[in-house]
Amino acid sequence: MRLTVLGSGTNVHPTRAAAGYLVETDQLLLFDFGPRTLMNLIKVGVDRHRLRHLFITHHHTDHFADFLPFFFDAVFHAKFVAPRPGLTIYGPRGTRRLFGTLVKVVPGFSTAPFPITITEPGDRTIRIGHTRVTAGTVVHRPRLHCQGYRVAHNGAVFTYSGDSEYCAGLVELCHGADVAVLDCSFPVQRPGAGHMHAGDCGRVAREAGVKRLVLSHFYPVAERYDVKAQAGRTFGGRITVARDRMRIEVTRPSLAVPRSR
Ligand SMILES: [Zn+2]
Numbered sequence: 280m281r282l283t284v285l286g287s288g289t290n291v292h293p294t295r296a297a298a299g300y301l302v303e304t305d306q307l308l309l310f311d312f313g314p315r316t317l318m319n320l321i322k323v324g325v326d327r328h329r330l331r332h333l334f335i336t337h338h339h340t341d342h343f344a345d346f347l348p349f350f351f352d353a354v355f356h357a358k359f360v361a362p363r364p365g366l367t368i369y370g371p372r373g374t375r376r377l378f379g380t381l382v383k384v385v386p387g388f389s390t391a392p393f394p395i396t397i398t399e400p401g402d403r404t405i406r407i408g409h410t411r412v413t414a415g416t417v418v419h420r421p422r423l424h425c426q427g428y429r430v431a432h433n434g435a436v437f438t439y440s441g442d443s444e445y446c447a448g449l450v451e452l453c454h455g456a457d458v459a460v461l462d463c464s465f466p467v468q469r470p471g472a473g474h475m476h477a478g479d480c481g482r483v484a485r486e487a488g489v490k491r492l493v494l495s496h497f498y499p500v501a502e503r504y505d506v507k508a509q510a511g512r513t514f515g516g517r518i519t520v521a522r523d524r525m526r527i528e529v530t531r532p533s534l535a536v537p538r539s540r
């Protein structure tokens with residue numbers, strides 16, 4: 280399994296795209312589609328017309344805005360260049376209403392010549408080929424349903440918090456993950472509601488027994504502090520500060536093939 284960070288920032292950030300993570304297993308899976316992540320998808324050389332599965336964590340625009348140019352382009356491409364496979368959008372409560380409305384009312388969208396499925400799986404596990412994706416509700420904002428995701432393939436596990444505070448549901452979702460991408464919006468000195476600071480991320484990683492912690496979803500203020508050191512005060516495992524277009528192999532250390540002599 281391979282993770283590509285398409286965006287490690289937030290809504291408007293001077294140097295980072297907003298939330299977006301590509302996960303490659305036997306499938307091509309996209310988790311969130313925030314502003315500026317579409318260009319990063321293109322820059323890392325992924326054919327966007329192969330994308331069939333889009334998972335949304337919640338409906339703040341820093342997590343889905345690039346769906347609009349992506350879909351407009353997909354319709355045009357499928358009509359005039361080459362057919363494309365269908366697209367399934369998975370998300371929290373309200374996803375059918377929001378994306379159903381976009382597909383219906385944005386000019387050109389409703390004429391898409393490929394099937395579109397919009398589904399709200401709840402906190403369940405979906406099987407796509409040999410990949411299992413489990414959604415888990417986390418705590419972000421009152422009255423806004425946010426789901427993190429857990430991806431399992433070939434014994435390796437990747438998890439992504441979406442936007443979340445420290446909560447038991449997130450620790451459970453991340454249990455034993457080989458790589459966990461967590462919402463590290465803020466440094467310890469400048470916490471904010473609805474998100475974690477670096478210390479919270481370290482706590483989740485430690486309590487969940489995560490192997491490698493990837494800090495991401497940075498607000499500009501986080502750039503002025505050593506968030507890696509802050510998370511390291513509570514978590515003793517490997518910590519990575521995400522960068523846009525960074526690639527990370529998600530493997531279980533115990534399953535690594537020993538090098539032949
Ligand atoms: Zn949010």
Ligand SMILES: [Zn+2]
Nearest residue numbers: 289339341442
């Ligand atoms: Zn966000």
